[in-house]
Structures are given as structure tokens and as C-alpha cells.
Amino acid sequence: AYIGAKHAIAVTNATAALHMSCLAAGLGPGDEAIVPSLTFVATANAIRYTGATPVFADIAGEQDLNISYHSIDKSITDRTRAILVVHYGGYACDMPSIMELAHEHGLKVIEDAAHAIGSELGGIKLGIWGDLGCYSFFSNKNMTTGEGGMIVTNDDDHARRLQLLRSHGMTSLTWDRHKGHAWSYDVVDLGYNYRIDEIRAALGKVQLGKLPANNERRRHLTQIYRDTLQELTPQVVVPFAHHPGISAAHIMPVLLPAGTNRSGFMESMKTQGIQTSIHCPPILTFTAYAAENAKYSLPNTEDIAAREITLPLYPGMSDGDVLSVAKAIMHALVPA
Ligand SMILES: *Cc1c(COP(=O)(O)O)cnc(C)c1O
Numbered sequence: 029a030y031i032g033a034k035h036a037i038a039v040t041n042a043t044a045a046l047h048m049s050c051l052a053a054g055l056g057p058g059d060e061a062i063v064p065s066l067t068f069v070a071t072a073n074a075i076r077y078t079g080a081t082p083v084f085a086d087i088a089g090e091q092d093l094n095i096s097y098h099s100i101d102k103s104i105t106d107r108t109r110a111i112l113v114v115h116y117g118g119y120a121c122d123m124p125s126i127m128e129l130a131h132e133h134g135l136k137v138i139e140d141a142a143h144a145i146g147s148e149l150g151g152i153k154l155g156i157w158g159d160l161g162c163y164s165f166f167s168n169k170n171m172t173t174g175e176g177g178m179i180v181t182n183d184d185d186h187a188r189r190l191q192l193l194r195s196h197g198m199t200s201l202t203w204d205r206h207k208g209h210a211w212s213y214d215v216v217d218l219g220y221n222y223r224i225d226e227i228r229a230a231l232g233k234v235q236l237g238k239l240p241a242n243n244e245r246r247r248h249l250t251q252i253y254r255d256t257l258q259e260l261t262p263q264v265v266v267p268f269a270h271h272p273g274i275s276a277a278h279i280m281p282v283l284l285p286a287g288t289n290r291s292g293f294m295e296s297m298k299t300q301g302i303q304t305s306i307h308c309p310p311i312l313t314f315t316a317y318a319a320e321n322a323k324y325s326l327p328n329t330e331d332i333a334a335r336e337i338t339l340p341l342y343p344g345m346s347d348g349d350v351l352s353v354a355k356a357i358m359h360a361l362v363p364a
Contacts (some may be wrong), residue, residue: 030146030236031153033180034163038229039194042142042164042177044222046074046112048193049160049179052186053110053136055080058345061110061138062103065310066329071112071140072311083108084312087116090265090283093332094121101129110136115144115154117307118170118276119268123149123157130158138162145170149273150194155180166230170234170243170276173228174283194222213290245343246277252347253280253339256354261361279307280341283332288361290337296360302353305338 033205039045055061057079063072065084069184072082085099093116100111111130113121121139130137137158141147145163147154155161160183163169165176181187197219200210224232265283268275284290299305309335312321339353 030239031155031161031180033153033156034182035180035184035190037179037181037190037194038224038232039105039177039179039222040164040224041175042140042162043070043074044220045162045164045177045179046070046138046140046183047077048190048220049138049162050078050080050112051139051193052112052160052181052189055109058107059109060105060107061112061309062095062100063112064114064116064329065306065312065324065326066093066116066333067114067140067311068142068308069311069314069316071114072317075110075112075205080109081107082311082320084320084324084326086328086330088122089270089328090332091267092119093117093267093281093336094119096125096328097122097125098218099326100126104129104133104135108133108135110138112138112140113158114140114142115147117268118144118147118154118278118280119151119271120144120147120154120174120275122275123154127157136160142166142169142278144276144305146239147274147276156182156274159183160186165232165235170246170278171232171239173224173232173235176224176228176232189217192217193219195219196221242274246341247275249341249343249347249350250275250277250280251346252350253341253354256350256359257282260358261352263361264357277341280339281336282308282339283335284337285361286335288335290335293337293360295323297356300356300359302356303340306336307338309333 055078059080061075075082088096139158139161141155142164144154161180163171188269197217205342263285
């Protein structure tokens with residue numbers, strides 16, 4: 029109801045959600061699915077679980093760290109079956125153009141909305157722009173059940189298939205048998221045990237109630253970061269400055285000036301008491317993807333990912349904390 033989706037299927041985590049979405053989209057051996065390299069590894073792994081091949085696309089640029097429409101367009105072959113988009117940091121991909129391209133070529137669109145729970149574009153929540161949308165409730169996401177996830181879809185056939193895949197492909201569930209609605213079951217598909225449990229679901233209901241105010245607070249803090257960094261450290265690029273839609277503001281990514289020693293910068297921040305992180309090492313840089321890496325040149329991803337730093341951002345932060353982080357950045361950028 030919060031997302032405005034016809035069906036919502038709660039699962040063990042977003043990785044399971046992505047895996048089942050790839051299966052529901054019909055991915056299998058011989059198929060290709062287009063995905064950004066600048067995302068968490070689970071997005072591409074989900075494609076590989078089905079036997080299909082991930083095809084990596086570049087990101088748009090310094091102001092838009094999302095998958096580029098033009099790079100998707102160039103990556104389509106006669107084996108392409110799906111596009112997996114990732115709303116980086118909660119900021120919307122160019123969904124109107126991507127959906128049009130997908131319809132032209134008969135492709136399914138799966139949204140990895142792990143960063144984007146509560147984000148909107150054009151008054152529509154991210155996750156239901158495409159055919160299937162996947163959320164994560166892991167402990168570092170905007171709402172959490174410890175581990176957990178959900179798939180949303182407006183397609184009845186996808187929903188039926190997902191319900192079977194979630195629970196061993198069984199035609200009746202423990203609950204139906206307990207209530208005396210059924211005494212046996214058939215198994216009609218190669219399913220998994222990807223169910224969430226009642227205890228986590230109870231946590232999730234309380235977390236969902238807190239989500240809108242927490243997201244609002246994240247957006248407020250993001251705006252303070254933008255204003256403060258513009259004033260104190262204009263050489264640091266803050267992406268998504270004029271991005272359309274309403275972001276869940278999951279993380280606070282910034283780009284260091286070219287030539288900055290990133291590990292030295294992070295070390296200096298650490299000595300000043302401030303934790304920073306990176307979102308994310310591009311998938312193609314990992315050993316498990318080394319064989320793919322040789323086939324690609326993704327100049328925006330390579331340049332921008334090497335300069336990205338993620339600053340602290342959480343609803344419990346004060347406006348003054350943001351100023352402290354900005355001052356620490358000023359100090360860390362001064363050549364030693
Ligand atoms: C966290 C995350 C996932 C995986 O979510 P889990 O619930 O931990 O499986 C997938 N994609 C992105 C972009 C994520 O940030």
C-alpha cells in the first residue's frame with residue numbers, strides 16, 4: 029500500500045528478491061541482462077544465478093551516477109532479455125526513457141531499489157516503474173529487519189510465480205495446512221526457501237512507520253551538506269544536485285578532486301573521528317569478474333568510482349554534525 033503496488037512478496041533479503049525477479053523475467057542460459065558495474069555485486073550475481081550473462085553498462089556522469097540510457101541502448105543485442113537498473117543512493121534512474129527503450133525491444137525491467145525505499149519520480153514510487161522492484165531491509169538500509177527484502181509487481185503472473193519460487197514451488201503453505209484448508213501439496217516448480225519470518229515481518233511493520241520521517245530527515249541533512257560543501261569546499265563535487273524526483277537519500281556520495289589520494293583522505297578523516305566509506309568498488313574490478321573485465325571500457329565508471337567517497341548520513345545526525353564533517357573535509361584536502 030505504501031508503494032502503491034498491486035503485489036508485494038516479502039523475502040529473506042534483496043539478493044533473493046533479485047534472483048527470483050530474474051527468474052520471473054524469464055532469464056536463463058544464453059540470455060543477456062544489462063546492469064551497471066557501479067553497484068553492489070548482488071545485482072549482477074542475481075543474473076548469473078540463472079545462467080544468464082550480465083552485460084555491464086556505464087554511468088551517466090559526475091552529476092548522475094546511475095546507469096546511462098545511451099550505454100544501455102548501445103549494449104542491447106538480440107540476446108538481451110532484461111535491464112536491471114539500480115537507483116544509486118535513492119536517486120531515480122531515467123525511468124521514462126528506459127521504459128520506452130525496453131518496450132521498443134520487448135525487454136523486462138527489474139529495479140534494484142535497495143537504496144530507494146520511499147523514493148519517487150513523477151509521483152510514482154521507485155520499484156513500480158519497471159516490471160519488478162526489489163527492496164532490501166538489511167541493517168544498513170533506510171528501513172531494516174536485520175536481514176530482509178521485498179519484491180513488488182503489478183503483474184499477476186509474476187506474483188504467482190514469485191509466490192511459488194519463494195516457498196519450494198509448493199502449491200499449499202504450512203499456514204493453509206495448519207488452518208485445515210489443505211492437507212497435502214504438490215510441487216510444481218524448482219523453488220527455494222526465500223521466505224521472511226514473522227519476527228522480522230513484525231520489526232518491518234514498525235520500521236515502515238518510521239520510514240517517511242526518517243527519509244525526510246535524510247533529505248534535510250543532504251541539503252545542508254550541499255549548501256555547506258558548496259561554501260567550504262567547492263572543489264568537491266556533490267552529485268545529483270538538480271536530480272528530478274524525491275530521493276530516499278540513502279547515502280551521501282561526493283567526488284574528490286581529480287588527483288586526490290583517496291586512502292590518505294579517508295585516513296585523515298578517520299583521525300579526525302569521522303568514518304567514510306565507498307559506494308561501491310565497481311563489480312568489474314572484482315576477481316570473480318576478472319574474465320569479464322577485459323571486454324569492457326566504461327570510462328565514466330572508472331573515473332568517477334575512483335574519486336567517490338561516502339560521508340556519514342543517518343537520521344540521528346544533527347545539522348551541526350554536518351558542519352563538523354565539512355570542516356574535517358577542508359582539513360583533509362589540504363596537502364600534507
Ligand atoms: C544492499 C544491496 C543489495 C543486497 O541486499 P541484501 O538485502 O543484503 O541482499 C543489492 N543491491 C544493492 C544496490 C544494495 O545496496
